[in-house]
Amino acid sequence: MTVSQNEFSLIERFFFNTGKSPFPVVLSQGDDAAVVDVPVGKQLVMSVDTLISGVHFPELTSASDIAHKSLAVNLSDLAAMGATPAWFLLSITLPKFDEVWLSEFSASLKKTSNQYQIELIGGDTCRGPLSISIQVSGLVDQNNYVNRKGAQLGDLILVTGELGNAALGLAYLQQRVILPATLIEPCLEALNRPSPRLELTGFLGSYASAAIDLSDGLVGDLRHILDQSQKGATIRLDSLPVNDFIRSQQEYNYALTGGDDFELCFTIPTQHKDVIDEWNDKNPQCKLTHIGEITDRNYELVGNHKTENLNNWQGYQHFE
Ligand code: ADP
Numbered sequence: 001m002t003v004s005q006n007e008f009s010l011i012e013r014f015f016f017n018t019g020k021s022p023f024p025v026v027l028s029q030g031d032d033a034a035v036v037d038v039p040v041g042k043q044l045v046m047s048v049d050t051l052i053s054g055v056h057f058p059e060l061t062s063a064s065d066i067a068h069k070s071l072a073v074n075l076s077d078l079a080a081m082g083a084t085p086a087w088f089l090l091s092i093t094l095p096k097f098d099e100v101w102l103s104e105f106s107a108s109l110k111k112t113s114n115q116y117q118i119e120l121i122g123g124d125t126c127r128g129p130l131s132i133s134i135q136v137s138g139l140v141d142q143n144n145y146v147n148r149k150g151a152q153l154g155d156l157i158l159v160t161g162e163l164g165n166a167a168l169g170l171a172y173l174q175q176r177v178i179l180p181a182t183l184i185e186p187c188l189e190a191l192n193r194p195s196p197r198l199e200l201t202g203f204l205g206s207y208a209s210a211a212i213d214l215s216d217g218l219v220g221d222l223r224h225i226l227d228q229s230q231k232g233a234t235i236r237l238d239s240l241p242v243n244d245f246i247r248s249q250q251e252y253n254y255a256l257t258g259g260d261d262f263e264l265c266f267t268i269p270t271q272h273k274d275v276i277d278e279w280n281d282k283n284p285q286c287k288l289t290h291i292g293e294i295t296d297r298n299y300e301l302v303g304n305h306k307t308e309n310l311n312n313w314q315g316y317q318h319f320e
């Protein structure tokens with residue numbers, strides 16, 4: 001859009017020179033569009049996600065957390081594809097040009113984009129209710145992307161990290177749950193500052209038959225893999241990586257149906273079982289947990305001496 005000279009200088013100040021790509025940028029901000037070189041032998045992987053204030057983050061979220069989360073959720077999609085981040089575009093709608101807010105947003109966006117080596121090469125700036133749209137591009141070696149449709153009978157189902165913390169953080173902010181003091185900080189961190197699991201890119205490219213990132217809760221997101229792969233699955237309640245609060249209170253819905261974890265769920269052929277422990281020994285910050293197996297038809301949750309059918313499932317009833 002056309003903005004005033006004054007506003008353009010703010011855009012220049014806050015949205016130029018953000019992140020550095022290991023891949024070539026021919027032309028970035030300042031022209032009508034950006035130009036990049038896709039290296040020979042690579043394919044471009046693209047995704048876009050929009051975050052709207054009050055919908056995708058609570059209205060009181062800090063500018064710094066909003067910037068981090070907007071980029072992180074997009075990087076998480078690249079991670080799920082086994083792609084390496086390269087470039088991004090930012091379309092931001094702002095209620096007003098608030099320099100303090102923008103400098104906090106910009107500092108955080110620069111930090112996260114540097115951390116994950118992704119470069120901002122263009123965007124758009126509009127007036128209106130706060131919303132942030134980021135379009136990310138990443139690269140994979142020719143046809144070495146991971147998608148949702150390759151899960152095979154007998155494959156192991158793995159997830160990264162701990163599940164349910166982001167949903168617990170949101171429930172805490174909305175005063176729907178009372179958390180033990182030690183869990184407040186980690187759950188708010190999980191909600192506001194998710195870690196895209198890009199360290200797994202090489203691992204997924206080598207071993208994964210299918211992958212998805214967990215934005216809407218394990219049961220629903222794993223179902224996407226099962227639908228596309230035309231398979232079933234059994235997952236075990238006791239194996240789910242959850243915090244002590246969820247385990248002791250049997251509040252498994254946070255992990256099973258809670259959103260916003262941005263962990264990865266993926267499948268590997270059973271002959272690669274040994275690489276799980278090898279990975280975990282070397283990468284304690286991104287622990288893999290084996291939670292179940294791909295089956296030929298039914299989608300089931302096993303635990304507490306019963307088996308629940310996860311098709312048309314209404315959530316975990318801990319009081320039964
Ligand atoms: P145009 O009218 O051609 O769309 P704009 O005034 O929207 O131009 O943008 C001018 C330049 O600044 C463009 O190169 C655009 O990519 C860049 N730009 C605008 N807003 C942003 C933003 N939020 N983040 C990054 N780059 C931006």
Ligand code: MG
Nearest residue numbers: 001123124125
């Ligand atoms: Mg524009």
